[in-house]
Every structure is written in C-alpha cells, then in structure tokens.
Amino acid sequence: MTDQSEITARKRRPEARPAEILEAALDLFTERGFKATRLEDVASRAGLSKAAIYLYFKDKTSLLMALVHAMAEANIDLASGMIAQHEGPVAPLLRQLLGFIAARIAQSRMPDLMKLVISESRAHPEIGRFYLDNVIGKGLPLFQSVIERGIATGEFRPVDPRLTVKCLVGPMVLAAVWKSAFEPIGAEPFDIAALAAHDADLIIRALQP
C-alpha cells in the first residue's frame, strides 16, 4: 500500500527544503520574471506552503540572492583551478576554458541566472554588485591572465588583453542570452559547443604573431 507519500511527500525534511525551494524559484523566476512570480506558486511547486519559505529565507529578494550565490561558487573555482594547473602553450587552455563555459551554458541553468541578474541588477543593486564582484570581476581577469601569459611567452602577438578578453567572451554571452531569452519563445537552438570551438579558433588565429 504505497500511499501518496511519494507524490505529496508532506513530511518534515528541513535539510532538503532550501534546495527544493531554490529550484522551484529558479524555474518560475526564469519563466515569468522575478517581480511577476508569486511566492505562493514557488511554494506550491516546492511542495510546501508560502509561510514555510519564510522559515528558510528572509524575503523574496534573498531567494534570488541565494540563487546567484550558489551559481557563483560553483563556477569560478573550477575555472581558476583549470588555469592554475595548466602548463605549456596557452592556446589549448583557451579552447578548454571556452569549452567549459559552453558546457555550463548548454547544460546548466547558468544562462537563466545570468538573465535574472541582468534583468534585476538595477532594481536590486546588491545582486548586480555581487555578480559583478564575484563572477565578472574574477572571470575576466582570469581569462586576461591567460592571454597575457601567451603574449609574454611570444605565443601570441601583443594586443590589448582587456579588449581581447571581451571579444573572446562576448559570443558566450550571446549564447547565454539566446538560450534563456529566445529559445524558449521559438528561436532555433544552436550548437553552443561548436560556437565556442569556432570562437577559440578565430581568436587564436587572430593572435598569431
């Protein structure tokens, strides 16, 4: 007699709740936008009552903040690890890094989070600032250091590393926006891994001495 406990699961599971709430919130914030999402709906999707959300999160904004925190932590350390470990010519490292970003864009919910940050950064500057300081502010210099290493060893010709990084990363931003804003309304999906590979090819070729 497996009753509906698997379906409803109305139990007390304080450990699992925050993650479930965050997942539901991300789904709905993404679909309907932050302001337009009702906490009531987040709650019912997460399988509890609205009031319970307030046991775990201070208010609606802190839900969004928690989502951004989680995403930031997950990504930056991985990338900086890849860079620290690497030895030898940097061109393969660039390909590897772009491949990593492409995979995150294609397979994780990072693009949705990025879209949310972009959408809400004016209305919730704390969130925008956090992203700026912890993702962009760490990610861009990381890439920049790779380009600079290439220039220092003579593998690349001397170029402005700041502008070059933006040219390298730009297509990935495009891909993220595309995936979270346009694919859901019917735009044809495109192969992000192929884009990343092509992007790396072009830049590496453009940087030959």
Added chain:
Amino acid sequence: MTDQSEITARKRRPEARPAEILEAALDLFTERGFKATRLEDVASRAGLSKAAIYLYFKDKTSLLMALVHAMAEANIDLASGMIAQHEGPVAPLLRQLLGFIAARIAQSRMPDLMKLVISESRAHPEIGRFYLDNVIGKGLPLFQSVIERGIATGEFRPVDPRLTVKCLVGPMVLAAVWKSAFEPIGAEPFDIAALAAHDADLIIRALQP
C-alpha cells in the same frame, strides 16, 4: 505674471503626448523593470494623468511593444542601406558596420531596450518574437551575407558564416548588457568604439586565407 504654465504645461497637445509618454516609460522601465514600474509614475513624469495614457495606448504591455517597434524601425534600415551601397573589399564594410552598432550602443538607448526585451521575452512572447523576427532575424543574415561575399571573392578563407557572425556580434551584445545592466550600478564604463574596432581587427585577421 508668468504663472506655472511653463513648469506644469498642462495643455492639450495630442501630437506630442505619445512620444513623451514613451520617453518617460523607457526611463522608468529601464530603472525599475517593466513589472515594477507604475503607470502612475510614467504618467507623472510625462506630465499627465494615468488615465490619459490609456487614450494613447491600449495597456501597459503595448507601451513596451511601441518602444520596441520604434527602435527596430530606426536601426535595421540604416544597416541594410550601408550594405547595399557598398562595393569593393568587405573588410572595411565590416569595420563600418561594427562602428555603427557601437555608436548605437554607446549613444542611443538601444541597450536599455535590448535589456527590456531580454527580460520580458518569456512573460511577453509577442515582444520577444517581434524582436527576434525584426531585429535579430534581419540583422544576423545581413552580416552573414557580408561574410559570405568575402568568402566568395576569396578575400576571406572559407569558414562557417553563421558561427562567424555570432563571434563578430557577440562582443557587441556584451557591451550592450554591460552598459545597461552593470554601468548603472557602478561598473567601470568601457570604450565601446575601441572594442568594436578591436573586434573587427581580430575577426578580419582570423579570416585571412
């Protein structure tokens, strides 16, 4: 006795109203987000009452739609004109087109509109679709045709034109997002014209046979 008519300007000016309302709406939508903006505030910034907005626009969504319409019209025709007129090697044309986009990003409110479209495309698919069909759907093929022309004449090596276009345009998307989402919260502004020039340099160099 110049009464406050210059300040309040409470007159009947049906011709000027729509444009004034749209300008006020763009300001506030950009700052606070679409859903979080009160029509009451749009009205008072435009110098009339909320009810008057409904004389000119069906509802709040159609305000946003009108903004996107206006922006789309303004830009695409200019770019396609530039392409149709051009003769000779396409590399200078690419530089010119990127310079044009950079100027729009730096000087017009296009980035704010783009951010709004990105933010609202899920909740208001009509708006996302319109942008997709009329801006992206025309702009990308336009660029693509330029790359293809270069390949056909042997000026460029053969590459996948679709991927290449995205690599070319990506940095401009990054610039737009940066300007509308991050600069207002304190990110250091960057020189978009320089980015466009560098982007064009890199791509043209990468496409040498």
Added chain:
DNA sequence: ACTCTTACTGACTTGAGAGTTAGTTGTAGC
C-alpha cells in the same frame, strides 16, 4: 455667446501578492 467634440483628470473598483501570526502536526528524546 453657444455648442460640440476631443483631450484630459480624480476618484473609484478590483484583484493580487508580500509578509505575518496564531495555531497545528510530526517526531526525537525520555
């Protein structure tokens, strides 16, 4: 001066959703 149309407004209705509170239920420890 007097209409009639058009631009416009103030006050309202309606509905919604964030956050709160008082109370209920699961369950760990005895």
Added chain:
DNA sequence: GCTACAACTAACTCTCAAGTCAGTAAGAGT
C-alpha cells in the same frame, strides 16, 4: 505514551497598482 520543540500551514492584514468611468475643461466651428 508523554512532552517539548521544531517544522509547518491556513487564514489573515495591508499595501499597492492596473484599468475604468463619470465628469470637467479646452478650443474649434458657428
């Protein structure tokens, strides 16, 4: 089994904003 606390909820308050409507005033035509 009982107790006490932690997890949870139903039902509430309170504020806020979209959209409406009945009425006011500008100004063109006569």
